[in-house]
Amino acid sequence: MSSNLSNVEILNILLEGSNLDEKNSRSLMQRWLNDEISDVQTGAFLSALRAKGCTGVELSSMAEELLNVCELPVERPNLNMVDTCGTGGDGANTFNISTAVAFVSASCGVKIAKHGNKSASGKVGSADVLLNLGLNLNCSLEKVVSAVNEIGITFLFAPVWHKSLIKLAPLRKALGIRTVFNQLGPLVNPLRPNAQVLGVASEDLLMPMGSALLKMGMNRAIVVHGCGALDEASLQGENKLVFVENGELRCSKINISDFNYENISNDKLVVSNNNSNEDILKSVLNGTGEESHKEVVALNTALVLWVAGIEDDLHKGFNRALFAINQGDPWNNFLLLKHFLSSDELITN
Numbered sequence: 001m002s003s004n005l006s007n008v009e010i011l012n013i014l015l016e017g018s019n020l021d022e023k024n025s026r027s028l029m030q031r032w033l034n035d036e037i038s039d040v041q042t043g044a045f046l047s048a049l050r051a052k053g054c055t056g057v058e059l060s061s062m063a064e065e066l067l068n069v070c071e072l073p074v075e076r077p078n079l080n081m082v083d084t085c086g087t088g089g090d091g092a093n094t095f096n097i098s099t100a101v102a103f104v105s106a107s108c109g110v111k112i113a114k115h116g117n118k119s120a121s122g123k124v125g126s127a128d129v130l131l132n133l134g135l136n137l138n139c140s141l142e143k144v145v146s147a148v149n150e151i152g153i154t155f156l157f158a159p160v161w162h163k164s165l166i167k168l169a170p171l172r173k174a175l176g177i178r179t180v181f182n183q184l185g186p187l188v189n190p191l192r193p194n195a196q197v198l199g200v201a202s203e204d205l206l207m208p209m210g211s212a213l214l215k216m217g218m219n220r221a222i223v224v225h226g227c228g229a230l231d232e233a234s235l236q237g238e239n240k241l242v243f244v245e246n247g248e249l250r251c252s253k254i255n256i257s258d259f260n261y262e263n264i265s266n267d268k269l270v271v272s273n274n275n276s277n278e279d280i281l282k283s284v285l286n287g288t289g290e291e292s293h294k295e296v297v298a299l300n301t302a303l304v305l306w307v308a309g310i311e312d313d314l315h316k317g318f319n320r321a322l323f324a325i326n327q328g329d330p331w332n333n334f335l336l337l338k339h340f341l342s343s344d345e346l347i348t349n
Helices: 007-015 022-033 039-052 056-068 097-107 126-132 141-151 163-175 180-187 203-215 277-285 291-307 314-327 329-341
Strands: 081-083 111-116 153-157 195-199 220-225 239-245 248-254
Touching (some): 007 022, 022 056, 022 163, 039 163, 056 180, 056 203, 097 111, 097 126, 097 277, 097 291, 097 329, 111 126, 111 141, 111 180, 126 153, 141 153, 153 329, 180 203, 195 203, 203 220, 203 239, 220 291, 277 291, 277 329, 291 314, 314 329
Parallel strands (some): 081 111, 111 153, 195 220
C-alpha cells in the first residue's frame, strides 16, 4: 500500500496540521525502512508529527509496517504474553519502574515479553539498566524467544529486532525530544503480546495510544499517564487510565490513596547521586528497597495483573505484587533470565 505523494507533499500535510490516512502513514514508514528519506527530511517529519500529534490510525499503520519486516526466528510461543514497555521521555529521571514491574509481574505468574531499548530521549532506558546488571542483550534470537516459556520472562532489545531503524538513533538522540518513535516502540514488540500496560509521558497521548492498541487487535491493555507527568502510575496523586477491553476504550483513574496508602512526591522516585538505577532495581526486586519504590512498582504491577486476567481487582493486584516484592521473588526471576541468556556467546556484527 504505497502512496503516490512525494515526501514533500506528505510533509506539507503534516505541517498544515492535517492527519495522514492509513495509506500515507504506511508509505511514510516504508520510505524510512527503504532509506528514501534524508536526515534533514526525517528531522522535519519527526518535528511535524510531534507538533501535530499522532492519531491512532497513523500510529497503528506505521507500527504494522515495522512489524511486517520483523521476522521471528522461530514460531511464536502459544502463550498469553504481556509487555510493560512505555513511551519514556518524561524527563523525570525516576528509576526504571517499568523494568521492575516486568520482573515482579513474572514472579506473580504473568508471561512477560518486555520490549525495550537504550535511552533515545531520556537518561536511562530499560536496556541500559539490564545491560549494566549483566544481562546479555545480544544472545541468539531463538534463545530470547524461548526464555518466555522457559523462564516466564524475556527481554527483546529493540535494535536487534529492528535493525533498519538503527540509523535513526543518532538523529533521535541529537533532537533530544520525544518523537513518534517513542510512541511506536511500545507498539512493535516482535512477539505481538496479547496484553500490555503502556505508560505515556503526556496526557494527550492516552487516547491515540489506546486507539492504536485497539486497532492492532490487543485483547486487553491499559494506557497510563501518571500524576506529575510520569509515564507510569505515580504515588503523587491521581493517575489517568485508558482501558482497552472488548473492542472498546474507557477512561478511569487510580490513586494510591484508594488503597489507604499515603500520597508521596515523585521526588522520592528520582535517582540520586548516591544510588544508581541498577542499585535501586536490584533492591526493589530482592525486597530491600525503599517503601516508596516498592509501592510504585506494586501499583503498576497491579495494572499488569489486570490486563493478564490474573486479578480483576486492582487493590488485590497491588497487595499480591507487594507481597511478591517483599519475598524477594522477582530478583530470582532476574537471575534465572540472566543465567539463561548468558549461555549463548555474544553475536558480533
